[in-house]
Each structure stands twice: as structure tokens, then as C-alpha cells.
Amino acid sequence: xxxxxxxxxxxxxxxxxxxxxxxxxxxxxxxxxxxxxxxxxxxxxxxxxxxxxxxxxxxxxxxxxxxxxxxxxxxxxxxxxxxxxxxxxxxxxxxxxxxxxxxxxxxxxxxxxxxxxxxxxxxxxxxxxxxxxxxxxxxxxxxxxxxxxxxxxxxxxxxxxxxxxxxxxxxxxxxxxxxxxxxxxxxxxxxxxxxxxxxxxxxxxxxxxxxxxxxxxxxxxxxxxxxxxxxxxxxxxxxxxxxxxxxxxxxxxxxxxxxxxxxxxxxxxxxxxxxxxxxxxxxxxxxxxxxxxxxxxxxxxxxxxxxxxxxxxxxxxxxxxxxxxxxxxxxxxxxxxxxxxxxxxxxxxxxxxxxxxxxxxxxxx
Amino acid sequence: xxxxxxxxxxxxxxxxxxxxxxxxxxxxxxxxxxxxxxxxxxxxxxxxxxxxxxxxxxxxxxxxxxxxxxxxxxxxxxxxxxxxxxxxxxxxxxxxxxxxxxxxxxxxxxxxxxxxxxxxxxxxxxxxxxxxxxxxxxxxxxxxxxxxxxxxxxxxxxxxxxxxxxxxxxxxxxxxxxxxxxxxxxxxxxxxxxxxxxxxxxxxxxxxxxxxxxxxxxxxxxxxxxxxxxxxxxxxxxxxxxxxxxxxxxxxxxxxxxxxxxxxxxxxxxxxxxxxxxxxxxxxxxxxxxxxxxxxxxxxxxxxxxxxxxxxxxxxxxxxxxxxxxxxxxxxxxxxxxxxxxxxxxxxxxxxxxxxxxx
Numbered sequence: 001x002x003x004x005x006x007x008x009x010x011x012x013x014x015x016x017x018x019x020x021x022x023x024x025x026x027x028x029x030x031x032x033x034x035x036x037x038x039x040x041x042x043x044x045x046x047x048x049x050x051x052x053x054x055x056x057x058x059x060x061x062x063x064x065x066x067x068x069x070x071x072x073x074x075x076x077x078x079x080x081x082x083x084x085x086x087x088x089x090x091x092x093x094x095x096x097x098x099x100x101x102x103x104x105x106x107x108x109x110x111x112x113x114x115x116x117x118x119x120x121x122x123x124x125x126x127x128x129x130x131x132x133x134x135x136x137x138x139x140x141x142x143x144x145x146x147x148x149x150x151x152x153x154x155x156x157x158x159x160x161x162x163x164x165x166x167x168x169x170x171x172x173x174x175x176x177x178x179x180x181x182x183x184x185x186x187x188x189x190x191x192x193x194x195x196x197x198x199x200x201x202x203x204x205x206x207x208x209x210x211x212x213x214x215x216x217x218x219x220x221x222x223x224x225x226x227x228x229x230x231x232x233x234x235x236x237x238x239x240x241x242x243x244x245x246x247x248x249x250x251x252x253x254x255x256x257x258x259x260x261x262x263x264x265x266x267x268x269x270x271x272x273x274x275x276x277x278x279x280x281x282x283x284x285x286x287x288x289x290x291x292x293x294x295x296x297x298x299x300x301x302x303x304x305x306x307x308x309x310x311x312x313x314x315x316x317x318x319x320x321x322x323x324x325x326x327x328x329x330x331x332x333x334x335x336x337x338x339x340x341x342x343x344x345x346x347x348x349x350x351x352x353x354x355x356x357x358x359x360x361x362x363x364x365x
Numbered sequence: 366x367x368x369x370x371x372x373x374x375x376x377x378x379x380x381x382x383x384x385x386x387x388x389x390x391x392x393x394x395x396x397x398x399x400x401x402x403x404x405x406x407x408x409x410x411x412x413x414x415x416x417x418x419x420x421x422x423x424x425x426x427x428x429x430x431x432x433x434x435x436x437x438x439x440x441x442x443x444x445x446x447x448x449x450x451x452x453x454x455x456x457x458x459x460x461x462x463x464x465x466x467x468x469x470x471x472x473x474x475x476x477x478x479x480x481x482x483x484x485x486x487x488x489x490x491x492x493x494x495x496x497x498x499x500x501x502x503x504x505x506x507x508x509x510x511x512x513x514x515x516x517x518x519x520x521x522x523x524x525x526x527x528x529x530x531x532x533x534x535x536x537x538x539x540x541x542x543x544x545x546x547x548x549x550x551x552x553x554x555x556x557x558x559x560x561x562x563x564x565x566x567x568x569x570x571x572x573x574x575x576x577x578x579x580x581x582x583x584x585x586x587x588x589x590x591x592x593x594x595x596x597x598x599x600x601x602x603x604x605x606x607x608x609x610x611x612x613x614x615x616x617x618x619x620x621x622x623x624x625x626x627x628x629x630x631x632x633x634x635x636x637x638x639x640x641x642x643x644x645x646x647x648x649x650x651x652x653x654x655x656x657x658x659x660x661x662x663x664x665x666x667x668x669x670x671x672x673x674x675x676x677x678x679x680x681x682x683x684x685x686x687x688x689x690x691x692x693x694x695x696x697x698x699x700x701x702x703x704x705x706x707x708x709x710x711x712x713x714x715x716x717x718x719x720x721x722x723x724x
Contacts, residue, residue, distance in 0.1 A: 076625075
């Protein structure tokens with residue numbers, strides 16, 4: 001990467017007293033990228049965002065914005081703007097005052113303030129609401145105003161802290177599309193924090209998966225989906241969740257599944273025989289045979305017919321559970337036995353000892 | 366009107382529930398008790414303030430301001446009238462013409478020279494309802510020998526003290542509360558507790574030391590000597606701090622991202638959002654300063670031109686006699702401004718709840 005990255009984090013550590021919540025995070029984000037930080041609650045994604053914003057200071061490590069070290073520089077001078085989870089609109093000010101407050105503080109020319117505010121209002125279609133107060137707006141409108149407040153500052157980087165979590169499902173989908181469109185139009189670097197992997201998958205250029213203050217994996221959405229680096233990422237990305245089955249590495253290569261059956265897989269590295277592994281299979285890759293023919297037999301414990309897709313929940317004889325996704329409508333009854341075939345080509349194998357994905361020989365796909 | 370009645374006759378059963386349950390009886394009983402506790406002394410003061418001097422000095426406990434009718438009697442001057450149910454009076458009122466005894470000498474007003482003897486118990490004072498406006502007008506207009514009570518000067522002093530002290534109180538207390546609620550620093554809790562703990566010390570205990578402080582600052586005897594010591598109140602700091610704790614930190618962070626200075630955050634964000642608590646404190650401060658007596662008395666006693674209304678009222682209490690009717694009337698007058706302030710500010714308390722707009 002010859003270009004100066006929009007943001008560079010090196011060895012970021014954050015501790016609150018005895019408690020360390022970030023354990024040395026390294027990350028580079030290039031200009032114009034849409035990066036999503038995703039992870040379960042408490043993974044440190046919001047903390048990381050606040051460190052970037054300058055609302056908190058890291059205990060150690062460097063933060064660079066556009067090649068310039070910004071540690072210790074106040075939030076207002078970093079050239080970033082942030083959309084908060086609660087929107088944090090000033091309740092006693094009109095929408096217009098909310099948008100212009102930051103620009104007035106920077107002693108900007110009145111005409112320029114008006115131009116920027118009107119531009120943002122048009123862009124976000126909030127012009128009719130300019131004289132209302134936040135209390136008189138719906139959730140989606142407040143969301144737009146909050147984004148507008150970020151836009152008018154024309155920041156180097158936009159920071160979004162779970163901005164859609166207060167909206168209902170329908171509005172969330174709509175705003176997701178709008179934020180993506182906004183990114184395409186403005187071309188700014190955006191960093192977006194969410195706990196919702198669907199938002200991450202749909203919006204991101206690159207996803208950063210965090211857990212317990214560490215980066216688990218960084219990559220493009222489909223890379224994470226197709227090549228999860230470890231069991232955590234595999235389980236976190238994708239809905240419905242990847243199926244996990246227990247197994248053991250067999251003596252002569254290959255592995256034996258706890259639910260019966262063996263798989264002839266070879267790895268690019270030496271794996272000791274007898275090592276416990278977890279086999280991960282995406283629900284949509286499993287082959288289902290309604291007449292019971294297959295390498296395994298499962299009992300249908302439940303199913304969801306959504307029209308375009310069908311989810312089948314089954315229990316294997318050894319008690320392990322398997323979810324399948326079919327892109328078709330199929331006749332099912334609860335308690336029915338169905339045949340299941342696990343495709344070798346779409347199987348991920350994770351070492352139980354450290355959760356790492358074992359590299360498959362031949363690099364299938 | 367119908368709305369008011371519906372409001373006043375609400376029951377716990379809701380709109381349709383006409384039944385009156387135990388809750389309603391208890392609730393209304395409690396509310397009525399509260400209303401009486403507040404209202405009776407005020408009403409008593411008001412009703413008494415329009416009674417004539419004689420009625421007050423005689424401890425007349427009747428609600429109406431009844432005044433004994435007086436009439437000019439030939440050769441005897443203005444005398445109070447009595448009714449005496451006796452055939453010899455022929456329905457005419459009588460006046461006393463001698464000292465009151467078991468058999469008192471009385472005379473009919475149309476025949477004052479003819480003295481009759483009436484048993485004391487049969488004489489009934491003749492009374493009429495009369496609003497004693499002189500109770501109010503004499504001190505205000507300095508009539509009737511009331512030269513010592515400079516109403517408008519006292520009012521001006523009191524207003525000055527109240528307004529300035531309240532403004533300073535609001536400013537200082539809210540700044541302290543902002544720091545104690547929104548900044549993380551070592552000893553934040555200790556300071557808060559220390560400030561609140563001063564509530565435990567009665568003001569009379571620190572009177573002497575406060576006197577020396579004010580004296581050494583050279584503001585003794587001036588109105589500032591009353592204003593400055595009262596500016597910082599533990600109640601105000603605590604009240605505002607607790608309220609400011611409810612303002613989300615995210616708002617302040619948003620303002621910081623918006624390049625607002627800490628002063629601007631305080632002035633443009635925190636203060637406007639604390640308006641409900643500020644109104645409460647303003648009401649309290651106005652009432653405290655308006656009704657303050659002991660400390661202003663100590664500081665200002667030597668200079669009558671700097672007296673406040675409350676000190677001024679003491680002019681009516683002499684060593685040998687008190688003009689209670691003037692005290693009552695002026696008390697009522699001094700209640701009016703505080704009441705108006707309360708009526709004006711109490712709206713903000715309710716609207717404040719509605720405008721805390723964060724979801």
C-alpha cells in the first residue's frame with residue numbers, strides 16, 4: 001500500500017485500572033474504505049471507536065489519521081465526526097441548530113455554514129424538518145439528522161457507533177441501503193461499529209471481527225464467510241449459524257465424526273492423530289434427501305418455510321444438532337427422518353485446542 | 366369548568382369507574398390534609414390582615430372582618446354602639462357613658478343626656494362588615510403616622526437582594542454541579558459528600574464566624590453582605606448535580622466532537638437541559654432570600670435605608686405594643702411577589718420533563 005492510510009492503529013492497548021480491554025490492536029484502513037467493526041457485546045469495538053474518535057485515550061499504542069499522529073489531540077481537532085448510538089442530538093436545539101452547532105464552534109463563515117447545512121439537508125431529505133426539535137422527529141428522521149450533523153463537518157473519517165440499533169427492522173434495512181449509498185456518493189472513509197453481522201456483511205468493504213479486545217480476523221465479507229480464520233469467526237459470520245460437529249483426527253489421515261462416518265481430508269500441515277477437532281459446515285451446503293438416503297440420518301425437530309428458502313432443524317442420533325437451508329419449498333413433517341450428506345468441498349475443520357482453522361490440502365474452492 | 370370538576374373527582378377506578386374505593390378515600394384524605402396544612406395559615410393571615418385593629422387586638426377569631434359601628438354622640442364624641450334589648454331603648458342603639466360594671470351606665474344616641482343602667486351581659490356590640498384597607502394603605506402611603514416604614518425602599522432592597530443572590534446562586538451552583546457530575550477527578554465523591562454534609566450544620570451555628578468573614582471582607586452593612594454568603598447552597602449543588610447526572614454523557618461527547626469548548630458545553634448544552642432543576646432552585650432561592658430574616662437583620666440593622674421588607678416588618682413590633690394589623694397586611698403584600706415567581710417558574714418544571722428528548 002503506497003498510499004498513506006486514512007487511519008493506522010498500532011499496538012493499541014486500553015486498560016481501565018487493572019482491567020485491560022484492548023490487547024494490542026494493529027489495523028490499517030485505506031482512504032475511502034468502508035470498514036465495519038463487528039463482534040459480540042463487550043468485545044471492545046465501541047471502545048476502539050472511541051479511541052479513534054479521541055473521546056478516550058489509549059493506554060499505549062499509536063493512532064495516526066492521514067499519516068499524522070493524533071494521540072493526545074482533542075476529538076474536535078482530529079477531523080473526524082461521529083454518529084452516536086443514541087444519536088445524541090441536542091434536544092433543546094432545532095434540527096438546523098443541531099447541524100450548525102459544530103460549524104459555529106469552529107468560527108466558520110455564516111454563508112459557508114448555511115451552504116453546508118442546506119447541502120446536507122438536501123442530501124438526507126430532511127429540509128422540511130429543519131425548524132423542528134429532535135423530540136418531534138421519528139427514529140429514522142433523528143438518525144438522518146445525526147448523520148447530517150456528521151456530514152456538515154466534511155470529516156476525513158466518519159465514525160458510526162451502532163447507529164441503527166434503535167430502529168425497527170424495516171427502517172434498519174432502509175437506512176442500511178442509504179448509508180451505503182451515502183458512502184458511494186461522498187467517498188469518505190467510514191468506520192462502522194455493529195454487533196449485527198448482517199449489517200457488516202451488507203455494508204462493509206472490509207470487516208474487522210473483534211473478540212475480547214483482540215482482532216480475530218480482517219477481510220472482505222465473502223473472504224470471512226468462505227475462509228474464516230477460526231471457529232469464532234466461522235460461527236459469528238453467517239446466518240443461520242454454521243453447523244459445528246465434533247470429530248477426531250484419524251490415525252491414517254482423515255477424520256472421524258462423532259456422529260458416525262469418516263471424512264477423507266488432508267491438511268497442509270501435520271496434525272497429530274487423535275487431536276480433537278470441530279467440523280464446520282454451512283447450512284446451505286448440506287445435501288438433503290427426503291427419502292432418507294445419505295451418509296447420515298437425522299430427525300426433523302423443526303422447520304421454517306419462508307417460501308424462497310426452507311430451514312430444517314434436525315437432530316443426529318448422537319444428539320448433535322444440524323441446521324440446513326434449502327433454496328426450495330419441500331414437504332416436511334416434524335419427527336420425519338431425512339438423509340443427510342455432508343459435502344467434503346465445503347467443510348471447515350477447526351482445531352479444538354486453539355480454535356484455529358486447519359488449512360485444507362489442495363485449497364479447495 | 367366541567368374539566369376541572371372531572372379532574373377533582375377522579376377515582377382510582379379510572380374514567381368509567383364511579384366506585385369510590387379505599388385508595389380514593391385515603392388519597393383524597395391525604396391530599397385534603399396537605400391542602401389544609403398549606404392553606405389554613407395563609408388564609409388566616411389574609412383574612413386577619415383585612416380586620417380592623419380593634420378586632421385583631423381583641424383576638425376576634427371570626428372569619429369576617431367585623432368592625433363595631435361608631436357614631437358621633439352629642440357632647441361625647443365618636444363612641445362605639447351597642448344594642449340593648451330593653452323596652453326603654455325603643456330599638457335605638459346605645460353608647461356607654463360610664464365605666465363598664467355589672468350595671469353599666471348607657472345612653473340612647475338620640476337622647477344622650479338620659480342615663481340608663483344596663484346589665485353588662487345584655488349589651489351586644491353593633492357590628493358591620495368592613496374591609497380594613499387602612500392596614501395596607503397606611504404603611505405603603507406612609508399615612509396615619511407610619512413614617513418609619515419606607516415600603517418602596519424596603520421592597521427595592523429585597524428585590525435587589527433576591528434577584529442578584531438568585532442569579533449568582535444559579536450560576537455558581539450549576540458550575541459546581543457540572544464539575545461534580547460530569548468530570549472524573551480524584552475526590553469527586555468526597556467533595557460532593559462534603560458539600561452535602563454542610564447541610565447538617567444549622568446556619569445559626571456559623572453565624573458568628575460568618576459575621577467575622579463578612580466583616581473582614583468589608584461588605585458588612587451593605588446588601589452584598591447579604592447576597593454573597595447566601596450564594597453557594599449545598600442544596601442547590603446537590604439538586605443540580607443529581608439532575609445533571611441524568612444528562613447523557615454522549616451529548617457532551619457529541620458537543621466535544623463538535624469542537625465546543627468546555628465552557629460552551631456548560632453554557633449551551635448542560636445549562637439549557639438543566640432548566641427544570643434550575644427552575645426548582647430558582648424558586649427555592651427566591652423564597653429563601655425573600656423570607657430571609659436573621660442574617661439580613663445582623664448585617665443591615667444599623668442602616669435603615671438598607672433594610673429589607675422582612676426587617677422592615679419589625680418596625681411594627683415595639684417594646685410595649687405591636688401593630689399586628691400592619692404586620693399581617695405587609696406580610697400578605699410580601700407574599701405576592703414570591704407567589705407570582707412560583708406561578709411563573711413552575712411551568713418549566715413540567716415542560717422540562719417533556720423536553721428531555723433522548724430516546
